[in-house]
Amino acid sequence: MxxxxxxxxxxxxxxxxxxxxxxxxxxxxxxxxxxxxxxxxxxxxxxxxxxxxxxxxxxxxxxxxxxxxxxxxxxxxxxxxxxxxxxxxxxxxxxTSDDSVTKELIMIKIACAEAERSQALHITAHFDGKTVDLTPSSMIVMITGDSPKIDAAVTMFSQFQIIETVRTGKVVMARGEQPT
Known part of the structure; x- marks a missing residue:
């Protein structure tokens, strides 16, 4: 086992x-x-x-x-x-959020039996995520967005057994002509 x-x-x-x-x-x-x-x-x-x-x-x-x-x-x-x-x-x-665009990326590995898979895929789609690995007993989902979106996705996936998460941290780029 x-x-x-x-x-x-x-x-x-x-x-x-x-x-x-x-x-x-x-x-x-x-x-x-x-x-x-x-x-x-x-x-x-x-x-x-x-x-x-x-x-x-x-x-x-x-x-x-x-x-x-x-x-x-x-x-x-x-x-x-x-x-x-x-x-x-x-x-x-x-x-700040007023003068820049800030994004993060997270990969979430969850234990997910076949019976739970459609629910996990529905959550993934809701957050505009992508399934990057799928096995009979687990899946890895990748989601990008701002920090509140990433936090909300983790909260939604917590109904499954989260095996592991890897989060990039923020990347930022100034809006318009302003240098980053």
Whole structure:
């Protein structure tokens, strides 16, 4: 008999928040040690990194970091100034939903018998998701959207046994002509 091992926290556990949520976009030189120096600035100021996405830009010499942080908003301007002064940082901006588009991706693996499959597929379709893997006893669903949509999808899928989730964290792009 196969048993499913899960690394997830129960759906009833509330996430720990340590202050207001902020999304920063940081353009950096693609060099070793840059991320460590940026993380030290957040740590010294008592901000927690909730999500982190780093990828090489169109030019391989640069990387874009999108960092979701929580902490006292009074210290945010100081953090942005300190990060901007670091070697290898080109610029650092805070983005809000008014000036940017923010999306996340989640993959959810659920235990799903054949009898439950149509209900799981219905939930997937509701959230404009896609089934990326299907076995006789489980399925993996991929959903993209803003944070509330992702949270709602996880809540709906919690009626099944969630084996595992993998969530990207936020990616952000400034609207219009404004740089990200």
């Amino acid at each position: 196969n048993s499913i091992i899960t690394t997830e926290t129960p759906a009833t556990a509330a996430p720990i928040r340590r202050g207001a949520l902020h999304t920063l976009s940081i353009l950096v030189n693609n060099e070793p040690g840059v991320l460590m120096r940026i993380c030290q600035v957040f740590s010294r100021r008592g901000f927690n990194i909730d999500s982190l996405v780093v990828s090489e830009g169109r030019n391989a010499n640069f990387s874009r970091m999108t960092i979701g942080i929580s902490g006292n908003p009074d210290g945010l301007d100081q953090i942005i100034k300190q990060v901007s002064k670091l070697i290898d940082v080109i610029h650092c901006f805070e983005h």
